[in-house]
Amino acid sequence: MTPINDLFTRFGPPAKTKFLLLGSPDFHSENLMNWVRSLNLEHVSPFALKGPEISRRPASAAAEEAHRLALMRRWFFARKPDAGFVLTDFPATLLQALVLDEWLDARDEALSAVVVAGPGSSESVVSHYRTLGLLVEASELAA
Numbered sequence: 001m002t003p004i005n006d007l008f009t010r011f012g013p014p015a016k017t018k019f020l021l022l023g024s025p026d027f028h029s030e031n032l033m034n035w036v037r038s039l040n041l042e043h044v045s046p047f048a049l050k051g052p053e054i055s056r057r058p059a060s061a062a063a064e065e066a067h068r069l070a071l072m073r074r075w076f077f078a079r080k081p082d083a084g085f086v087l088t089d090f091p092a093t094l095l096q097a098l099v100l101d102e103w104l105d106a107r108d109e110a111l112s113a114v115v116v117a118g119p120g121s122s123e124s125v126v127s128h129y130r131t132l133g134l135l136v137e138a139s140e141l142a143a
């Protein structure tokens with residue numbers, strides 16, 4: 001039986017839950033970050049995937065965007081089908097959000113929710129997920 005205070009029962013089985021955390025989590029979202037760690041889901045950030053590589057400045061912002069999309073695409077299609085995850089720092093742009101939507105469609109998957117975890121999230125990305133009805137306020141989850 002699921003406890004009444006389980007905030008995530010509406011998102012389905014925890015192992016299949018897929019969340020996006022937009023923005024930089026700040027000290028106000030400590031409860032949210034503790035909850036994210038408690039889910040035992042794969043926590044992915046493009047910065048973590050890029051870590052082992054030699055850090056060189058790309059020739060342009062477009063090259064950086066293409067590199068980030070390539071890293072995330074490799075991770076996304078290499079994971080087990082329908083495995084849950086928590087993404088931070090991605091998508092950072094509307095283009096990345098649209099590409100992620102295409103990847104999810106290609107695997108017949110859907111996001112459980114998108115949370116604005118702190119400042120720094122792109123307004124166009126927030127608006128995109130609000131339009132799709134996926135945006136959940138961090139205060140609702142971390143209460």
